[in-house]
Amino acid sequence: MRIKILIVLCFLTRVSFAQSSEHVILVTFDGLRWQDVFRGADTSLMKQQKTLKDKQVKEKYWRADPAERRKALLPFLWTTIASQGQVHGNRDVGSLVNVTNTMWFSYPGYQEILSGFADDARITSNDKVYNPNVTVLEFIHQQPPFKGKVAAFTSWDVFPFIINDKRSGIFVSGGEVPAREPLTENERLINRLMVATPNMIPEVRLDAFTFYYGLEYLKKNKPRVVYFSFDETDDFAHSGEYAAYLNSAHKTDQFLAELWDYLQSDPVYRNKTTLIITTDHGRGPGPDDWKSHGARVKGADEIWIALLGPTVAPTGESRSEQRYQNQVAATVAECVGIDYNAGGKAGRSLLKRN
Ligand SMILES: [Zn+2]
Numbered sequence: 001m002r003i004k005i006l007i008v009l010c011f012l013t014r015v016s017f018a019q020s021s022e023h024v025i026l027v028t029f030d031g032l033r034w035q036d037v038f039r040g041a042d043t044s045l046m047k048q049q050k051t052l053k054d055k056q057v058k059e060k061y062w063r064a065d066p067a068e069r070r071k072a073l074l075p076f077l078w079t080t081i082a083s084q085g086q087v088h089g090n091r092d093v094g095s096l097v098n099v100t101n102t103m104w105f106s107y108p109g110y111q112e113i114l115s116g117f118a119d120d121a122r123i124t125s126n127d128k129v130y131n132p133n134v135t136v137l138e139f140i141h142q143q144p145p146f147k148g149k150v151a152a153f154t155s156w157d158v159f160p161f162i163i164n165d166k167r168s169g170i171f172v173s174g175g176e177v178p179a180r181e182p183l184t185e186n187e188r189l190i191n192r193l194m195v196a197t198p199n200m201i202p203e204v205r206l207d208a209f210t211f212y213y214g215l216e217y218l219k220k221n222k223p224r225v226v227y228f229s230f231d232e233t234d235d236f237a238h239s240g241e242y243a244a245y246l247n248s249a250h251k252t253d254q255f256l257a258e259l260w261d262y263l264q265s266d267p268v269y270r271n272k273t274t275l276i277i278t279t280d281h282g283r284g285p286g287p288d289d290w291k292s293h294g295a296r297v298k299g300a301d302e303i304w305i306a307l308l309g310p311t312v313a314p315t316g317e318s319r320s321e322q323r324y325q326n327q328v329a330a331t332v333a334e335c336v337g338i339d340y341n342a343g344g345k346a347g348r349s350l351l352k353r354n
Contacts, residue, residue, distance in 0.1 A: 020337035021310045023273040025263075026227045026328070027256065028113065030106065030156070030234035031293055032249055032279045034097070034304040037077070038090040040069030045242040045290060057243040061250075073250055076257035077277075081308045085275075087317045088350075089304025094320040097303050099281060100347075101325075104293050104300040106234070109280030109325065110162050111135075114227075116329030116346025128157075131164045136329035136340050138168035140225055143338060149224040153214030155205045155231035163227075176205045179213055186216050207232045207248065211255045215262060222268050224336060230255075237283060240291050260308070274309030274335040278328055311335050311351055323350065 035042065041061035063069040071078040081087060089097040101108040101118035111123045114135035122132055141150040150170050152163055157175025165172040173179070176199065178191040194209045207230040214228050232248035256277065263269040282302040283293045293300035303325055311334070326347035333340035334349040341348075 021272050021274045021335050023224050023226075023263075023269055024309075024332050024335035025225075025259070025273060025275050026113075026332055027275065027277045028110070028227075028229045029249060029252055029277070029279050030229070030231045031237055031281055031283055032233045033283050033285075033290065034089045034091060034302055035285060035290075036246070036249065037074065037087075037304050038070060038092060039066060040071075040073050041246055042242075042290075044287060048240060048242055048287070057246065061246055073246060074253040076253045076260070077306060080257070080260065081275075081277075081306050082316050084314050085306065085308030085312050086315050086350075087304070087306045088321065088323050089302075090317060090319075091302065093317070095318040095323075096321065097305055097323045097325070099301045099303060099325040102295055104281045104295050104297065106156070106280050107158060107162060110159075110229070112325045113278060113280065113328045114162065116326050116340065116342045118326065126158060128161045130161050130166060134342075135163055135168070136332050136342075136346075137163055137170055137225065137227060139340055139342075140333060140336065140338055141168055141170050146224055146336070151214075151217060151221070151223045151225075152227040152229070153210050153217070154227070154229035155207050155210045156229065157203045157205075159229060173210075173213055173217075174205075175203060179216070184216055184220060187213065190216070201235055204231045204235060207252060207255070211252075211259075215259065218259075218262070218269075219266075225332070228255075228259075237291055242290075271310055274307070274311050276328065276331060276335070277306040278325070279303050305350065307331070307350065309335070 046057050061072050063072055088095050099109055099112060101112050102120050107126045108123045111131060112118050114137060115133045116136060119133055137150050140146050152159060152170060152172045154174040159174040160172045163170055163172050178194060179187040190209055190212050199206060218226060230252050233245055236244040236248055263273045281293050282300045284290050284297045285299050289297050324347050327350050330340045330346050330349040331351055334351050340346060
């Protein structure tokens with residue numbers, strides 16, 4: 001009897017793993033608007049920026065053809081991902097992606113992304129409060145093959161609380177915290193550079209440091225599930241620096257290209273890794289409200305999601321659909337062959353057909 005059960009279990013496991021990749025990497029840009037992702041740089045907002053001369057930004061990101069314009073801003077997204085993966089959230093062609101929480105700011109958005117449901121009763125601020133909810137990262141980490149194989153690299157120092165590193169045991173490198181011994185040569189250098197680089201916002205590490213710490217960790221430890229959370233787009237938007245906001249989005253797109261190049265060059269990851277990219281909230285559409293978000297800002301619940309990898313059908317830019325932020329968590333899990341529904345509360349995986 002026991003043997004029979006074992007055989008059935010082995011069969012079920014094999015079937016459920018057949019459609020999955022072995023690794024998954026989740027990436028978030030903080031508060032990057034769908035308008036900029038799908039339409040490219042907005043000339044009316046370019047005029048507002050203070051840090052660079054109008055002409056320089058125009059040369060870099062302005063193209064008369066909208067398809068070329070968005071490609072100038074996010075070349076990896078609009079070449080590799082758009083041709084080999086999926087991009088959801090272009091409201092101009094009826095692809096709607098919304099958050100389901102009613103807060104429309106960061107912690108509630110990351111809670112929804114990572115746990116698969118909104119928790120408007122308990123997650124109501126960006127305070128450093130340990131998340132009472134088990135995220136999909138923690139759920140995956142609880143499965144024996146994934147123990148010690150889940151890690152997060154986050155610019156914002158609230159993430160150890162959102163992921164609840166204390167309870168979950170997940171390695172979270174968040175905020176301006178240097179990499180710890182034993183260090184590679186590169187990590188030693190990044191530690192020195194981080195300390196030497198002026199940072200206007202002490203609670204947020206500059207995204208380049210977050211990225212290169214994470215990339216180094218991938219090469220060294222070969223984790224199976226990694227979360228990268230970048231932050232600068234939101235910071236520059238709040239201060240009304242549209243050029244810096246665009247530059248940050250562009251640089252993060254280049255991090256994705258570099259990450260994908262590495263993944264496809266390493267036999268551990270090549271053709272076995274899925275990339276999921278999204279944002280925690282939208283922002284307003286207008287000349288003033290693009291700087292902010294929150295429940296009072298119309299449109300700040302509008303987001304976008306992109307996917308790339310062996311589990312993702314290459315359908316390109318989606319049209320006429322309604323998707324939600326609460327579907328990301330189950331998608332992350334499905335990529336590594338795990339069924340996640342948070343007791344029925346989580347949205348269904350985006351990899352499943354409608
Ligand atoms: Zn913000």
